Amino acid sequence: MTRLAPNGVLDVKALRGEFPVLARDIRGKRLSYLDSAATTLKPLCVINAVDRYYRHGTANIHRAVHLLSEEATGLYEATRTAACQLLNAADEREVVFTTGTTGSINLVARSFVKPRLKAGDEILLTGMEHHANIVPWQMICEETGAKIIVAAINDDGSLDLASFKKLIGPRTKFISCVWISNALGVINPIKEMIDAANAAGVPILIDAAQAVAHVPIDVQTLGADFLAFSGHKLFGPTGVGVLWGKLQHLDAMPPMLGGGDMIKTVTFEKTVYADAPAKFEAGTPDIAAVIGLGEAIRFVTEDVGFKAIHSHEESLRNKAEAALRDVVNLKIIGTAEPKLPIFSIVMGNIHPHDVGSILDSYGVAIRTGHHCTQPLMARFGVQATSRASFSIYNNEEDIENLVKALWKTQELFA
């Protein structure tokens, strides 16, 4: 059911009713959930889809001929179709279900990139990567003698695009970069980055974990080689994600896990693997989560839509930015535009954990710490920040509560 008002604007009040957690009382206060960059809340339709599978239709997939198994297989594969449409992929076989963005990146690192690496080769990353887009590459570099090259970040949190382009050279064997920074909310010029990779003939992976709930994705227009996202940052369940890859790459990649559901024939002498994507989906997957993800994709594309998301989030960003500007002794790291309503806040000498605890006592849920981006924190000379991140269900009251609690924090430590 659409959650847009007749004028095409998000009906936030009605939408909030879809997210049961928002009705919770947090230490006697109304919940201001401002941690959607860590994970989004789940709408009832997603919760119901997961519940329905367990309550009404539990069965394994791709196996039996009985009705329950056929239904489960149908729902599981319908999510693949939905993900294919969400990404505007050319072929459903390009959509691989994984455990999440981390699982997707590790699969590409192990199966696609590592066999191509030798000592002295380079993998290009940016200085704003999540640990999930650093550590897998370090692991294969240690095993092969290849090394990681890092494109610089400007003082305003934007990528130094010229340095990024300059770092693509004859030794660059792979590029992996984040579309939208989870720590700062800054949106990278992803199309230009992909074009530069393509021009040099270097395959590129896009970490779309933070992008997927905020911007429309068209992998055919983007022209990247791989793209990864997690279901739980798209209003879906945890434990499921997608790796999209060009079919010729997926076909050429060896599977990482052997087991059931990824084979054509097995004898004790030899196994013939299934084609992509099945060869990457060994064992019984998190069927309920995949079904929930399908419902989440339907929810975000049909009930809400990226146009309404963009205008609502831009409005939140402008209002929150203006309100935060008035708080004394408060600095935002990552001010470059375009950006999402994600605010990485530093408040003088007040430690982010103290900020987080005071805000929590006012029902304001934010993330404090390094946001799994320690190199980026080091770039800005901080150990940690207090991060407030907004999503479709947030409203002006959340901004007011945030700012009020930040003022209270200032008073307490003044």
Place this chain on the structure above:
Amino acid sequence: MNQAASELYQSTVLDHNRSPRGYGELSGTTHSAEGFNPICGDRVKIQVIVGQGAIKEIKFTAQCCALCRASASVLTEVMGGQPLSFAKSLSLSFQSFIQGDAQPAADLAKSAASAFFAIKDYPARAKCVLLPWHTLSSSLTDQLTVSTEPKE
């Protein structure tokens, strides 16, 4: 201030954070250790001079949150001049009260450390308060560094 915040950040805690006691470097230390919480980056160094079975002097330096800093400050206040046996039993009582089911020992309940008792209900912050105490314990047993996380 609301209830949850005032439980965690009592006036004693805020005062110790603002004007920490026993802050600084000590010369002629007999025992010292550094404590580190890799999750949040908190760092505490405890330096001690032990003589005749007692803590003659104790100081700390730290880069950390308010709770950790205030806790280190209170620690130096309650431990200074005390016999080692008292220091060890007080530490043990504090840790097992915060992280376990034990009732606080009488000495602990009447000490300034009782300002941190509410942390029991906020497990995510318990490590902040306990880090200086763990660090003191390890300095007295001559462990040079201590972490809030299991050893690799």
